[in-house]
Amino acid sequence: MNKKDGILGLCVTGAALLMFFLMGMNKAEDADQVRITVDGETYGIYSLEEDQEIEIQHEGNHNKIRIESGKAYMEEADCPDEYCIDQGEIHTRTQTIVCLPHKLVVEVINENDKKEEAIDAIAK
């Protein structure tokens, strides 16, 4: 009887651990992305896993966003203040780079984040 209890216990634990690892694998597949919006319209969504440069020409405005080693930053912008370039690199969920004069927003997204760990907003 006690032996059976032990086996049952091990089975349940084993199943639980298996599920836990499967979840972990799922999570690894859901990499962070950045969503770029210009004047309210989604321009595109890009993986942070992949090094790339994104050139945006919109109504005579120019911005160049670079993704490198899992981080995104504004490399070039012809806005008057270049404040978007000063905002540096972003890589965690809800972080944003905002180019106000061009109404351009780069936001890190990951819809598969576990809610209890995620940040709802950044005070700055």
Add this chain to the structure above:
Amino acid sequence: MKFKSIWIPICLSCSILLAGCTKEAKSDVGLPEDTQVNIRSDMEEVPKDNEDTVIKEAQKELFAMDTYMTLSAYGDSAQAAVDDAAAEIERLDQLLSTGDAASEIAKLNESGSAVLSEDGGYLVERALELYEDTAGAFDIAVYPIMEEWGFTTQEYQVPSDERIEELLKLTQADEIKYDEKSREISFGIDGMKIDLGGIAKGYTSARIMDIYKQHGIESGLVNLGGNVQTMGHKTDGSSWRVAVQSPDESEEYLGILDVNDKAVITSGGYERYFEENGVSYHHIIDPSDGHPADSGLISVTIVSADGTLADGLSTSLFIMGKEKAAAYWADHSEEFDAILEAEDGTLYITEGIEEEFVSEHPMEILRKDAR
């Protein structure tokens, strides 16, 4: 014998705990990517765990008050609530913006006197109270000096000492004459100008909370360019998690704060600054000397149910420095809590949020009794 039979409950609870995670992880995939359209105003139905009821969610994103804003609300009237909130933001922006020549504040600055709207009047009243209360650290009359440094136009320059001395004569909020009944305002010195930007966003987020309440919303969050205000709890019953930006770019956050029904507003020199001859000049001007505040604090966060107060105090305490800020808090600990970061990275946390704030920085708790 006993040892072995203990295994069943342990294993079962393990499996329940772990399986619980899976369930939550699945329900999080509920928001389809293609509905996330920006300046969006889409309704999403979020299934609530263990219940058949569906909580309606609405989001809106917009550019106003020289910043990027996001609004979210949860409840039956969520969509109407965020729509009304956006309209209120536009209204207040037009009313209060110093940059918009048609605003009542711009007209007041031009002519030196005016009769203010209810909102404008309320903000001037609060601003003058704060000026008294903070011994001049919060001063809406500092605007001419902000202009001289170029922080209003982004045509930055370091003004000469003579020029600053000259302008300091204008930056005295006690020369503002304001009648609460008639809402008539006038300046005691020619050339004075005011800017309500130091409390306008905090007031706006507080107004949005009022609008949410009128719509019966019990859960929501607004982020007005980093000025955050929360209503109630998240729909799963947990607290809102608000990270505090670090002035140090190489670090993710200063820490994370769990809040409900409070505004969280941070001020730091990193927000807006320029460099000249290798020296960095930030936008938080100390009204006592007309130069960027150099108080030893590099970031100040205020946590308060009163958004207007939180906004005004974040710059005030930044200007005061650690000792004065701690003393000010001790006298007003019922009204707010604070997170102060000193130049050496040490954080000073007031005791009211001791349990709610998590950080990897060295922390010191400010206690009222210890003083």
